[in-house]
Amino acid sequence: MEKIISLSQEKLLQVNELILERMHSNIPLISQIAKYILSAGGKRLRPILALSSSKLLNYNNSSNQDIYLASAVELIHTATLLHDDVVDNSSKRRNKKTANEVWGNQITILVGDFLFSQAFELMVKTNSLDVLQTLSNASSKIAEGEINQLQCQSKPETTTEEYLEIITGKTAKLFSAACKSGALISTNNIDQIKALEIYGKELGVAYQLVDDALDYISETPKLGKSVGDDFKDGKVSLPIIISWNKGTKDEKNFWTRAISNLDQNENDFNKAKELINKYNGIMETYALAKSYSQKAVDALSIFESCEVKDGLIEVANFTTSRVN
Numbered sequence: 001m002e003k004i005i006s007l008s009q010e011k012l013l014q015v016n017e018l019i020l021e022r023m024h025s026n027i028p029l030i031s032q033i034a035k036y037i038l039s040a041g042g043k044r045l046r047p048i049l050a051l052s053s054s055k056l057l058n059y060n061n062s063s064n065q066d067i068y069l070a071s072a073v074e075l076i077h078t079a080t081l082l083h084d085d086v087v088d089n090s091s092k093r094r095n096k097k098t099a100n101e102v103w104g105n106q107i108t109i110l111v112g113d114f115l116f117s118q119a120f121e122l123m124v125k126t127n128s129l130d131v132l133q134t135l136s137n138a139s140s141k142i143a144e145g146e147i148n149q150l151q152c153q154s155k156p157e158t159t160t161e162e163y164l165e166i167i168t169g170k171t172a173k174l175f176s177a178a179c180k181s182g183a184l185i186s187t188n189n190i191d192q193i194k195a196l197e198i199y200g201k202e203l204g205v206a207y208q209l210v211d212d213a214l215d216y217i218s219e220t221p222k223l224g225k226s227v228g229d230d231f232k233d234g235k236v237s238l239p240i241i242i243s244w245n246k247g248t249k250d251e252k253n254f255w256t257r258a259i260s261n262l263d264q265n266e267n268d269f270n271k272a273k274e275l276i277n278k279y280n281g282i283m284e285t286y287a288l289a290k291s292y293s294q295k296a297v298d299a300l301s302i303f304e305s306c307e308v309k310d311g312l313i314e315v316a317n318f319t320t321s322r323v324n
Contacts, residue, residue, distance in 0.1 A: 004311030053182025082112035138177035145169025172204025212237035239281035
């Protein structure tokens with residue numbers, strides 16, 4: 001990640017400044033909560049992807065379309081996190097209390113809506129109907145992905161195909177839209193735009209696969225949230241699906257009790273990890289993530305070698321080796 005962050009550093013500072021400006025409101029509480037969220041940090045991966053995609057295609061425009069775009073992408077992401085934390089009743093994110101834990105669900109949802117509205121204002125400032133359409137569609141698909149996940153929650157019999165459809169919507173779509181939009185403000189070359197759209201999608205799937213695996217192998221300080229939250233909430237991810245598909249009748253009964261019925265005791269999370277390890281659930285999840293990461297790298301093959309391309313390849317490799 002170091003290379004791509006370094007290449008984007010100057011632009012990222014402008015993005016952060018614009019986001020801070022956009023988080024200002026005449027209602028002091030909105031500004032307070034928004035700044036609290038921003039202070040929690042984060043990788044800024046999605047705006048980096050938007051900036052890097054435009055830079056790869058030699059974006060050179062004094063109108064700051066790339067800054068508006070990257071800021072809009074990050075505001076969409078932040079708004080979805082706020083809403084997700086309310087839906088999931090999460091208490092911790094990035095090693096800090098979530099906004100809903102501090103201020104309650106009602107205010108948090110409304111601040112999320114505020115950030116969405118700011119994001120759409122910035123989309124308009126890109127002066128690109130294609131960007132507006134791309135990011136609007138992504139916002140819609142994210143919501144669909146989250147609803148799809150809720151419908152599959154507590155269903156360990158969920159298929160791998162259904163699971164991949166969920167994470168493509170809720171995570172990969174914004175990755176893809178960020179990359180595609182960065183290309184849209186930089187070129188009319190359909191092949192290059194499509195290549196970056198594919199890169200973002202495959203990268204996003206790989207990222208979420210690893211994220212779901214980390215819930216069963218990471219430590220809370222590294223992960224930045226409470227480990228085991230997905231299990232506690234009955235969320236079904238690939239490690240569970242693998243264990244369910246390979247499990248015995250008794251093991252399926254365990255998953256039904258713990259995930260379907262949410263009848264859990266203090267030892268069940270360790271039991272879940274044992275079963276996942278028994279059937280190589282983590283290894284298979286990482287293997288699938290690496291295959292998607294490689295697809296992302298392959299999508300970049302139409303571009304000539306350069307620092308930005310190398311940085312995007314580094315991001316793909318980082319995605320499947322990260323610990324948080």
